Amino acid sequence: MLRKTVQIVTAVLTNSYYKGFLNGTIYKGKSKFFCVPGFNCYSCPGALGSCPIGAFQAVVNSAQYLISFYLLGFFLIVGTLLGRFVCGWLCPFGLFQEWIYKIPFKKIHLPHRYDFLKHSKYLFLLIFVFFIPAFISNDWGVGEPAFCKYICPAGTLESGIPLLYANESLRASAGALFNWKLAILLFVVVLSTKIYRFFCKYMCPLGAVYALFNKVSYYRIQVDRKICTECGNCINACKMDVIPYENPNSPECIRCGACKEACPAKALSMGFNIPIRKTNFKRF
Amino acid sequence: MKHRVFQFFLIFTGGVLLIAGIQRQEAFTVLTKAINICLECIGIG
């Protein structure tokens, strides 16, 4: 309940320029110097801040820069403090997928032998967010924000649809690319009804960045080995397919807390300032 | 203790990079992109 409240409040507060939705425009204030922690398109009519993945591409695809110190610094700070807590608590697109998952269609739980497929999100990060924008450029040295342009379903949902709906001149320019992006959004929505947070697990480059920090972040989970009975309740509760009592700081854990609530022995604790060594044992 | 030092190192490095990025005017590049409708994001550019 607390998590849902935080998710909704974050989504509403960071997208509260309501005039944009009415007029088909976007916010132009200085707060867009700063990035929000979650996946939130900066061309969403309500957005008050910038999307870190869009911002990273905007810097590396410009002619002046090959890499973005600004965004690397941002990722290091937010990642080290929170890791994928951002995904579980602060990301509007994560919240959207959780709502979609409530649609009562038959659910799919892929066995652990398919876990390797989750590495695909690192490929999206490397190829579409870094390599193409940084290294494939036109005659003026300007590249394309390839993830935003060809993949991002959040951009289509939060920006494309509302802006085209409210702004006739934009609507007139929509063509094959918009249809392609709409198809990707539909693909993600359909799979998200069956697989919990499909996009987060397999496609999100921002989730991939924060995943790299889960093992070292200040916010973490600890298992008390003395009282854990290995009953497996936490495994059943985890919709991200983590085995919490074995690998509580897995890159896939979004810190939703479902495992902690499900543990009858109260062996799991979650928060800041938990000693690192005690939590990481057994499998890596 | 080693981990605490590592965490501090990451945050410190992050801060240095962030400031370096601001000095290189990267934040302006971000702002300029963010206050104009991103045609790629909405699927028409």
Ligand code: SF4
């Ligand atoms: S994986 Fe991406 S979309 Fe999912 S919650 Fe994390 S940042 Fe948001």
Ligand code: SF4
């Ligand atoms: S249930 Fe536990 S292990 Fe699974 S994502 Fe949530 S907090 Fe992480």
